[in-house]
Amino acid sequence: MAEVAEDVLAIIAAKIPGERKGVRLTDKLEELGLESVDFLEMVFDLEEKFEIQVPYNANTAADDFTTVEDVVKAIQGLVEQKA
Amino acid sequence: MSPLGHDTLSYWSGLAAGTSGIAQPTLVDPELLQGEVVAEVKDYNAADHFDERQLAPLDRVSQFAIVAARQAIAQSGLELGNGLSERTATIVGTGIGGSTTLDESYKRLYGENAKRIYPLTVPKLMPNAPASQVSMHCGLRGPSFGVVSACSSATHAIGTAFQMVRTGIASAAVTGGTEACINLGTLKAWEALRVMANDTCRPFSRDRRGLVIGEGAAMVVLETLEGARKRGAEIIGEIVGFGMSADAADLTNPDIGGMARGVQACLDDGGIASQDVDYINAHGTGTAANDTAETAALKATFGDQASKIPISSTKSMVGHALGAAGALEFIAILLAARENVAPPTANYLGPDPACDLDYVPDEARPHKIDLAVSNSFAFGGLNAVLAVAKTP
Numbered sequence A: 001m002a003e004v005a006e007d008v009l010a011i012i013a014a015k016i017p018g019e020r021k022g023v024r025l026t027d028k029l030e031e032l033g034l035e036s037v038d039f040l041e042m043v044f045d046l047e048e049k050f051e052i053q054v055p056y057n058a059n060t061a062a063d064d065f066t067t068v069e070d071v072v073k074a075i076q077g078l079v080e081q082k083a
Numbered sequence B: 001m002s003p004l005g006h007d008t009l010s011y012w013s014g015l016a017a018g019t020s021g022i023a024q025p026t027l028v029d030p031e032l033l034q035g036e037v038v039a040e041v042k043d044y045n046a047a048d049h050f051d052e053r054q055l056a057p058l059d060r061v062s063q064f065a066i067v068a069a070r071q072a073i074a075q076s077g078l079e080l081g082n083g084l085s086e087r088t089a090t091i092v093g094t095g096i097g098g099s100t101t102l103d104e105s106y107k108r109l110y111g112e113n114a115k116r117i118y119p120l121t122v123p124k125l126m127p128n129a130p131a132s133q134v135s136m137h138c139g140l141r142g143p144s145f146g147v148v149s150a151c152s153s154a155t156h157a158i159g160t161a162f163q164m165v166r167t168g169i170a171s172a173a174v175t176g177g178t179e180a181c182i183n184l185g186t187l188k189a190w191e192a193l194r195v196m197a198n199d200t201c202r203p204f205s206r207d208r209r210g211l212v213i214g215e216g217a218a219m220v221v222l223e224t225l226e227g228a229r230k231r232g233a234e235i236i237g238e239i240v241g242f243g244m245s246a247d248a249a250d251l252t253n254p255d256i257g258g259m260a261r262g263v264q265a266c267l268d269d270g271g272i273a274s275q276d277v278d279y280i281n282a283h284g285t286g287t288a289a290n291d292t293a294e295t296a297a298l299k300a301t302f303g304d305q306a307s308k309i310p311i312s313s314t315k316s317m318v319g320h321a322l323g324a325a326g327a328l329e330f331i332a333i334l335l336a337a338r339e340n341v342a343p344p345t346a347n348y349l350g351p352d353p354a355c356d357l358d359y360v361p362d363e364a365r366p367h368k369i370d371l372a373v374s375n376s377f378a379f380g381g382l383n384a385v386l387a388v389a390k391t392p
Helices: A002-015 A036-050 A068-082 B008-016 B060-076 B099-111 B121-125 B129-138 B150-166 B184-192 B225-230 B256-270 B288-308 B322-339
Strands: B088-093 B144-147 B172-179 B216-223 B238-246 B279-281 B371-378 B382-389
Touching: A002 A036, A002 A068, A036 A068, B008 B322, B060 B099, B060 B129, B060 B172, B060 B216, B088 B129, B088 B150, B088 B322, B099 B121, B099 B184, B121 B129, B129 B144, B129 B172, B144 B150, B150 B172, B150 B216, B150 B238, B150 B322, B150 B371, B150 B382, B172 B322, B216 B322, B238 B256, B256 B288, B256 B371, B256 B382, B279 B322, B288 B371, B322 B371, B322 B382
Parallel strands: B088 B144, B088 B172, B279 B371
Antiparallel strands: B172 B216, B238 B382, B371 B382
C-alpha cells in the first residue's frame, strides 16, 4: 500500500501548475492550485494507473477530498477492494 | 496556418508562386484510405506555441485558431487596454470542431474497449472551442461565439463580425475560421461521399476528380476604417460588402440560384456594380457539381462581365479546409487587392465546356485589383460572400 501512496502522490504532483515539486499528505487540494480540469485529469490518471473506477462527482468532490491524504486513502481502499 | 506555411507571408508567396500544398497524408495511414490526397499544415509542432499545461485542453483545431489569432493581433498592433478588450468580439468559424478528439475517443472506446475516455473530451471537441480558446488566450472579453455552416463557416464568421463592427455592437473583432479534420474517421466519412480526388485538386479544369481535404486557420482583426486610421494602424484592406443566402434545395448539390443570390446580396450590400469587381476567389472545390454551378451562378450575376473578371480557386493549392476555407480565401483576396496579383488556379489541364470563364490557369497574373470578391458555398445550401477593396 505504500507503493500505492507513492504513485498517488506522484500523479497529484504532476498536475500541480508552476514550479512546485512534490506534495505532502497534509496538503489541502484547494491550496495546491489545481483547477477543475486538473482535478478531472488527476482522477482519470488514477483510474488508468490502478485500473479502478473512482466514484468521483465534481458536484460533491469538496466533501470527499479535502487533503492529499483523503485521495491516497480513497485510492488505497479502491485498490484493496479490487484485490 | 496553411499547407503552404505557418504565416501570412509564406501562404501568400506560395499562392502567388502556384505552389502545391497537396500530398499523401501523414496524419492518417494512407493504407487505410482509397488513395485520396490531402493538404496538411506541414511541420507543425504544437510545443513551439504552447506549453504542456496549455495543450491539454486544446484540439489541433483550437491550436491553429490561437496561433493565427496571435499573429493577427500582433500585426494589427491593437492595444486591448482601456476597455477595448470588453468591446472586442471573437467570432470563429469551424465546420466540424474538434473532430480529432472525437475520433481518438471513439477509437479508444470502441476500438480498444477502454472503460473511460479522456476527461476533457467535451470541451476539446465542442465547435465553439476555437472561439472560446481564442478569447481566453488573447484576453478578448466582448461578444464571442462559434459559427457553423460547413464550408461557409469562416465567411459567415467574418461577415458577422464585420456587421457587428459596422453597427457598433463591437469596436473591434478578431475573426476567421479554423479546421483540423485530417483524421481517419472524418476522411472515411468524406470518402463515402465519393467526392474526393486521388490525384490533386483541379478546379474548373477538364478531367478534375474532386476535392482535396485541407486544414488550417486564418484570423483577422477588424475595426472601423476611421478607428484604424486614427491609431495609425497598417490597414490591409477594407471590407465593403457581405451577402448571404440559402438554397433551400438539395442537401449536397449546389444550386445556381442560391449561389447567385448570395453573390448579388454581397454586391447589393456594398453598392458594388458588376464592372467594379476586379477579381473573384471562387469557392472552386474541384468537384464536377460545384465548378459548373458556380460558373453558371457567376454568369447569372455578372452577365457579359463574367468572362472579363479573373476568377481563381486557391483550393487548387491548399485544398479545401472546410470551415477555415473562407478565412484563408479572405486573406487571399485582401492580399490580391493589396499586391495587384490574381493568384492562379493550379493543376489546370484545359477547359471543361461547362466551365468557360477566365480561371487564371497555373500562373499568377499581375492585374489591377481595386475590389475583390470571395465566394463560399456550403453543404446544406448555405452561401456567404465577402467583398474587399484596396486600402483607401
